[in-house]
Amino acid sequence: MxxxxxxxxxxxxxxxxxxxxxxxxxxxxxxxxxxxxxxxxxxxxxxxxxxxxxxxxxxxxxxxxxxxxxxxxxxxxxxxxxxxxxxxxxxxxxxxxxxxxxxxxxxxxxxxxxxxxxxxxxxxxxxxxxxxxxxxIGKYRYRVVNHTLEFDDLPEEFDGFTITQISDIHSGSFDNKKKLEYGIDLINQQESDVILFTGDLVNNQSEEMEPWIDTFKKLKAPMGKYSILGNHDYGDYVSWPSKEAKEANMQRLYEIQKELGFTLLRNENINLEKGGASVDLIGVENWGKGFGQYGDLKKATANLSDKSFKILMSHDPSHFDEQVKNFSQFIHLTLSGHTHGMQFGIEIPGFIKWSPASLRYPKWAGLYEELGRYLHVNRGFGFLAFPGRVGIWPEITVIKLKRK
Structure with a gap:
C-alpha cells in the first residue's frame, strides 16, 4: 500500500x-x-x-x-x-x-x-x-549491418563465407504483416550462405508464431538455416495449468522450428562443409547471468577437435564473459542477441553509442573482441512489451568471414 x-x-x-x-x-x-x-x-x-x-x-x-x-x-x-x-x-x-x-x-x-x-x-x-x-515507424525500420572478420586459421574454402544473423523475433508482438514481409525480403536479398537465428522466437507461447509461419518459411539460404532457443522460448514466464501443458508448448515450438526450415541446435553442433573443408557450428540452449541456464557448452563441443574453426550461437551475451572467452576450446565467433539494445538509445558512429542496456550488459550491441575471440550482439529483429524502437533499429546482421 x-x-x-x-x-x-x-x-x-x-x-x-x-x-x-x-x-x-x-x-x-x-x-x-x-x-x-x-x-x-x-x-x-x-x-x-x-x-x-x-x-x-x-x-x-x-x-x-x-x-x-x-x-x-x-x-x-x-x-x-x-x-x-x-x-x-x-x-x-x-x-x-x-x-x-x-x-x-x-x-x-x-x-x-x-x-x-x-x-x-x-x-x-x-x-x-x-x-x-x-x-x-521505428519498430519496422529494418537496417542491414555489415561486418568483415579476418582469421588466420579460417579454411581457404570458407574465404568470403557469409552469415546472416537475426535474433529476438518475438512473433507475439507483430501487428503489421506487410512491413514484416519487407523485413523477410530484406534478409533474403543479402543472399548469405547461411541464416543463423539466435533465439526468442516467441514472447511466451508457441501459438504466437502460428500466424507468421508462412511468412518466415520464405527465408532462404543455400547452406541451411539454423537456430537456438532464447529465454522467452521456454515458457518460463507463464503460469501453466500443468507440467504437461508446458511440455506440450515446447514440443509445438520444436515442430514450428522444423516447419520454418530451421535446424534447431540444443547443446549440439553441426558440421558445415564447403569444397571439402568444414567449420563447426555450435548451438547452446539459453545460458544467461540472471536468466535460465540451460546451456551446456561442454556437451555441445564434446566431440569437436581443438583445431577446428568454431562458430557458436548463444542467445545471451553474458555467456561470452562468463564462460565462452575462457573456454578450453578456442571459439572464434560467438553470435548473441537478447538485449534488444533496450529498443531505446543513441547511436552516432564514431561519436556516441549508448543505451540503458549498457547498465546491465557491458556488451549490449555490435561487435566485440577479447582474447582473440569475437562476439557479435544483434539488436533484435522484433520488439517486446514497448511496441517501438527509438534510436536502436531492428537489425539484420551480415558477417563475411575472410582468411588473412
Missing amino acids: VRITILLVIVFLIDWYSYQAFKTTFPEQSWIKIGFWIFSISLYLFVAYGFLTFSRSNLSPNFGRLISLLVLSLIPKIIVLGFMFGEDILRFLTGIFYSVAGHQEGDFLADRRKFVSQTALIISAIPFLGILHGVL
Missing part, C-alpha cells in the same frame, strides 16, 4: 507540474487546460485497468499499445517536471534574496515563469515525436 501511495504522489506531481506549464503558456485557453486533465485521467484509468488485467502470458499488441501510450505521456511530462521544479527552486532562492535585500521581486519573475514553461513544452515535444516515430 505504501508503494502504491508513493507512486500515486509521484504521478500527481508529474501531472501537476505539467499542468502548470500548460496553464502558464495558455492562460486564456481554458479548453486546453480542461483537455489536459481529461486526457491524463482517462489515460491513467485505462492503464490501471490494463495492469489489473495484465498477464505475462499475453504480451499482445494491445498490451504494447497500452505501454506506448504510457511512455508517450510520461516521458515528455517528466522533462517538463525537471524544468518547472528547477524553476521553482530558483524562484524560492530568488525570493529569499529579495526578502533579505529588501527589494520587490518585480514582474520579471512571472515573465521568466512563462519563458521556462514555453521552453519546457518545446523541448518535451522532441522526445514525444521521437517516441511516436519509434512506435509508428
Whole structure:
C-alpha cells in the first residue's frame, strides 16, 4: 500500500507540474487546460485497468499499445517536471534574496515563469515525436549491418563465407504483416550462405508464431538455416495449468522450428562443409547471468577437435564473459542477441553509442573482441512489451568471414 501511495504522489506531481506549464503558456485557453486533465485521467484509468488485467502470458499488441501510450505521456511530462521544479527552486532562492535585500521581486519573475514553461513544452515535444516515430515507424525500420572478420586459421574454402544473423523475433508482438514481409525480403536479398537465428522466437507461447509461419518459411539460404532457443522460448514466464501443458508448448515450438526450415541446435553442433573443408557450428540452449541456464557448452563441443574453426550461437551475451572467452576450446565467433539494445538509445558512429542496456550488459550491441575471440550482439529483429524502437533499429546482421 505504501508503494502504491508513493507512486500515486509521484504521478500527481508529474501531472501537476505539467499542468502548470500548460496553464502558464495558455492562460486564456481554458479548453486546453480542461483537455489536459481529461486526457491524463482517462489515460491513467485505462492503464490501471490494463495492469489489473495484465498477464505475462499475453504480451499482445494491445498490451504494447497500452505501454506506448504510457511512455508517450510520461516521458515528455517528466522533462517538463525537471524544468518547472528547477524553476521553482530558483524562484524560492530568488525570493529569499529579495526578502533579505529588501527589494520587490518585480514582474520579471512571472515573465521568466512563462519563458521556462514555453521552453519546457518545446523541448518535451522532441522526445514525444521521437517516441511516436519509434512506435509508428521505428519498430519496422529494418537496417542491414555489415561486418568483415579476418582469421588466420579460417579454411581457404570458407574465404568470403557469409552469415546472416537475426535474433529476438518475438512473433507475439507483430501487428503489421506487410512491413514484416519487407523485413523477410530484406534478409533474403543479402543472399548469405547461411541464416543463423539466435533465439526468442516467441514472447511466451508457441501459438504466437502460428500466424507468421508462412511468412518466415520464405527465408532462404543455400547452406541451411539454423537456430537456438532464447529465454522467452521456454515458457518460463507463464503460469501453466500443468507440467504437461508446458511440455506440450515446447514440443509445438520444436515442430514450428522444423516447419520454418530451421535446424534447431540444443547443446549440439553441426558440421558445415564447403569444397571439402568444414567449420563447426555450435548451438547452446539459453545460458544467461540472471536468466535460465540451460546451456551446456561442454556437451555441445564434446566431440569437436581443438583445431577446428568454431562458430557458436548463444542467445545471451553474458555467456561470452562468463564462460565462452575462457573456454578450453578456442571459439572464434560467438553470435548473441537478447538485449534488444533496450529498443531505446543513441547511436552516432564514431561519436556516441549508448543505451540503458549498457547498465546491465557491458556488451549490449555490435561487435566485440577479447582474447582473440569475437562476439557479435544483434539488436533484435522484433520488439517486446514497448511496441517501438527509438534510436536502436531492428537489425539484420551480415558477417563475411575472410582468411588473412
